[in-house]
Amino acid sequence: MKLILIIDILGTIAFAISGVLTALNKRLDPFGILIIAFVTAVGGGTLRDILIDANVAWMRNLTFVYVIFGSTIFAVIFRKRLGYIRRSLFLFDTIGIALYTIVGVEKGIAAGFHPIICVALGTMTACFGGVLRDILCNEIPIIFRKEIYATACILGASAYFLLHNTPISEDFIVIISGSIVIIVRLLAVYFNLSLPSIYRKEVDETMS
Amino acid sequence: MKLILIIDILGTIAFAISGVLTALNKRLDPFGILIIAFVTAVGGGTLRDILIDANVAWMRNLTFVYVIFGSTIFAVIFRKRLGYIRRSLFLFDTIGIALYTIVGVEKGIAAGFHPIICVALGTMTACFGGVLRDILCNEIPIIFRKEIYATACILGASAYFLLHNTPISEDFIVIISGSIVIIVRLLAVYFNLSLPSIYRKEVDETMS
Amino acid sequence: MKLILIIDILGTIAFAISGVLTALNKRLDPFGILIIAFVTAVGGGTLRDILIDANVAWMRNLTFVYVIFGSTIFAVIFRKRLGYIRRSLFLFDTIGIALYTIVGVEKGIAAGFHPIICVALGTMTACFGGVLRDILCNEIPIIFRKEIYATACILGASAYFLLHNTPISEDFIVIISGSIVIIVRLLAVYFNLSLPSIYRKEVDETMS
Numbered sequence: 001m002k003l004i005l006i007i008d009i010l011g012t013i014a015f016a017i018s019g020v021l022t023a024l025n026k027r028l029d030p031f032g033i034l035i036i037a038f039v040t041a042v043g044g045g046t047l048r049d050i051l052i053d054a055n056v057a058w059m060r061n062l063t064f065v066y067v068i069f070g071s072t073i074f075a076v077i078f079r080k081r082l083g084y085i086r087r088s089l090f091l092f093d094t095i096g097i098a099l100y101t102i103v104g105v106e107k108g109i110a111a112g113f114h115p116i117i118c119v120a121l122g123t124m125t126a127c128f129g130g131v132l133r134d135i136l137c138n139e140i141p142i143i144f145r146k147e148i149y150a151t152a153c154i155l156g157a158s159a160y161f162l163l164h165n166t167p168i169s170e171d172f173i174v175i176i177s178g179s180i181v182i183i184v185r186l187l188a189v190y191f192n193l194s195l196p197s198i199y200r201k202e203v204d205e206t207m208s
Numbered sequence: 209m210k211l212i213l214i215i216d217i218l219g220t221i222a223f224a225i226s227g228v229l230t231a232l233n234k235r236l237d238p239f240g241i242l243i244i245a246f247v248t249a250v251g252g253g254t255l256r257d258i259l260i261d262a263n264v265a266w267m268r269n270l271t272f273v274y275v276i277f278g279s280t281i282f283a284v285i286f287r288k289r290l291g292y293i294r295r296s297l298f299l300f301d302t303i304g305i306a307l308y309t310i311v312g313v314e315k316g317i318a319a320g321f322h323p324i325i326c327v328a329l330g331t332m333t334a335c336f337g338g339v340l341r342d343i344l345c346n347e348i349p350i351i352f353r354k355e356i357y358a359t360a361c362i363l364g365a366s367a368y369f370l371l372h373n374t375p376i377s378e379d380f381i382v383i384i385s386g387s388i389v390i391i392v393r394l395l396a397v398y399f400n401l402s403l404p405s406i407y408r409k410e411v412d413e414t415m416s
Numbered sequence: 417m418k419l420i421l422i423i424d425i426l427g428t429i430a431f432a433i434s435g436v437l438t439a440l441n442k443r444l445d446p447f448g449i450l451i452i453a454f455v456t457a458v459g460g461g462t463l464r465d466i467l468i469d470a471n472v473a474w475m476r477n478l479t480f481v482y483v484i485f486g487s488t489i490f491a492v493i494f495r496k497r498l499g500y501i502r503r504s505l506f507l508f509d510t511i512g513i514a515l516y517t518i519v520g521v522e523k524g525i526a527a528g529f530h531p532i533i534c535v536a537l538g539t540m541t542a543c544f545g546g547v548l549r550d551i552l553c554n555e556i557p558i559i560f561r562k563e564i565y566a567t568a569c570i571l572g573a574s575a576y577f578l579l580h581n582t583p584i585s586e587d588f589i590v591i592i593s594g595s596i597v598i599i600v601r602l603l604a605v606y607f608n609l610s611l612p613s614i615y616r617k618e619v620d621e622t623m624s
Contacts, residue, residue: 031567032560051264056467059533117267138556140346144240151239259462259472325475348554352448359447
C-alpha cells in the first residue's frame with residue numbers, strides 16, 4: 001500500500017516538527033532539537049518494539065531517519081513561518097496518530113497478543129513519542145492532562161481489532177479505524193473537549 | 209503457591225492505588241491516571257524483564273492488567289474515602305514490595321545471574337515502578353530522597369539469595385526474606401528513620 | 417588491549433563521580449546517590465544494548481559494578497576535596513566519553529548496522545548516561561542546552577567509521593578517533609564554545 005507509506009511519512013514529518021517546536025520553546029541547542037525531534041517521531045514505536053522484543057524499526061530501515069533529519073532542518077529554517085502552516089501541521093499530526101495507531105495494533109496482532117494488549121500497543125505507538133518528548137523537556141506529559149487523543153487512539157485501535165476477523169478487506173479496515181481516530185480528535189478539538197477531570201478539591205482535601 | 213499469588217495481587221492493588229493517588233494530586237485526566245497506575249504497578253517488573261531479555265510478564269498474562277483496571281476504577285470512585293483505608297494500603301504496599309523483591313531475585317537466579325545482580329533485580333522490581341511514576345509526574349523520585357524501603361529490599365533480597373542454596377524449603381525462604389523486608393520497613397516508618405543525609409552544606413560550598 | 421580497559425575504567429570512574437556530584441547537589445540519600453552514579457556510568461551503554469538487542473554488558477561482567485561502587489564510596493567520603501581534583505576529573509570524563517563513543521561504534525559495526533546508526537550508537541553510549549542522570553534529577557538534560565560534547569562524539573564516531581575499512585590498524589584508528597573527541601571537547605571548553613542557539617525571540621513570537 002503506497003498510500004499508507006506516504007501518509008506514514010507525512011505523520012513522521014508532523015511528529016518531528018512538533019518535537020522541533022517544543023525544543024525551540026525550551027531553548028535547546030541544535031543537538032537537543034534533533035534528539036527531541038527524533039524521540040517524538042520514533043519514541044512510541046521504539047518502546048513498542050522493545051516491549052514485544054522485535055527489531056527496532058528505524059535502526060534497520062533508514063527512510064524515517066532521513067525524513068526526520070530533513071523535517072528538523074526544514075522546521076529550524078522556517079521556524080518564523082511555522083505559525084502559518086500550523087493548521088496543516090495539526091492535520092498531518094492527526095493523520096500520523098491514526099496511522100501510528102494502526103501500525104501498533106497490526107504488530108500486536110501479528111505477534112499474537114491479546115486484544116487489550118494490541119489496543120495498548122497501538123495507543124502506545126501513537127502517544128508515547130510525545131510522552132518521551134515531554135519527559136526530556138521536563139514537563140508532565142501533556143497527554144496525561146488535557147489532550148483527548150489517547151481516547152481517539154483507543155477507539156480507533158478497538159475498531160481495527162474488532163473488524164480484522166471479519167471478511168472486510170484490510171484496506172477498508174485501515175480506512176474505517178483511521179477515520180475514527182481522526183474524526184474523534186477533530187471533533188474533540190473543535191468542541192474544545194477534554195476528558196472530565198476528577199474533582200480536585202475533594203482530592204486535595206483528602207490528601208492534605 | 210496460591211498464597212503468593214493472592215499477596216502478589218494485593219501488592220499490585222496497593223501499587224496501582226498509590227499511582228492513582230499521585231496522579232489525582234497532579235490533576236491528571238482519567239487516561240493519565242490509568243497510565244500512572246499501570247506504570248507504578250508494572251514498571252519495575254517491565255524494566256527487569258527488558259534488562260534480562262525475558263518476555264514482559266503482563267503482556268502475556270492479563271490477570272494483572274484486569275487487577276490494575278479494577279483498582280484504578282475503585283480508587284477513583286472512592287477517592288474521598290481512601291484516607292480511611294490508608295493504613296491498610298500501607299500494609300498492602302509493604303507486602304507488595306516484599307513480594308516483588310522476591311519475584312525479582314527468583315528471576316535473576318533462574319537466569320543464572322551473579323548474586324549482586326540478583327539483589328539489584330529484586331530491588332529494581334520493587335522500587336522502579338515508583339521511580340517511573342515520579343519521573344512521569346515530573347518529581348525527583350521519592351525513593352532517592354527519603355524512603356528507606358530500598359534498603360529493606362536489599363536486605364530481604366540478600367537474605368533470599370543467601371538462603372536459597374541451603375536445604376531450607378523455598379516456602380520458608382520466601383517467608384523469612386519477605387518478613388525481613390516488611391519488618392525493616394515497618395520499623396523504619398515507626399521510628400521515622402531515613403538514611404542519613406550526606407552533609408549538604410559542605411557540598412554546596414564545594415560546588416559553588 | 418590492556419590500555420583501553422584501563423582508560424575505560426578511568427572513564428567509568430569519572431562518570432560515576434560526576435553522578436555522585438549531581439546527586440549530592442540534589443540532596444539525595446545514599447541509595448539515590450548510588451543509583452545516580454550507576455545510571456550515569458552505565459545508562460548509555462544499557463540503552464544501546466537494549467536497542468540492538470544485545471546482552472546488557474554490566475549484568476554479565478561485574479568489573480564495572482565494583483568500580484562504580486568503589487568510586488561512589490570514594491566520592492562521598494572525599495566530597496569536600498573533589499573541588500581540588502575537578503580538573504583531573506574533567507580529563508577522565510573527556511577520555512571516558514571518547515572511549516565510550518568508540519565502544520558504541522564498534523558494537524554497531526559488529527552488529528552490521530548502517531553507518532549513521534553506528535555513529536548514533538557511539539554518541540548514545542557516551543551521552544545518554546548523562547541524559548538519564550538529568551532526567552532522574554528532574555532537569556532538562558544539560559547536553560541538550562549548552563554542552564558541545566555530543567558534537568565531539570559525532571565527529572569522533574564518524575572518523576572511526578570512515579577509517580575502519582582502510583588498512584590502518586585498529587589501535588591507530590582508536591587513537592585517531594578518540595583524539596578527535598578529546599581535542600574537540602577541550603578546544604570547545606577552552607574557547608567557551610557552544611552550538612549557536614537558534615534565535616529565541618523570533619520563536620517566542622511565533623509560538624505566542
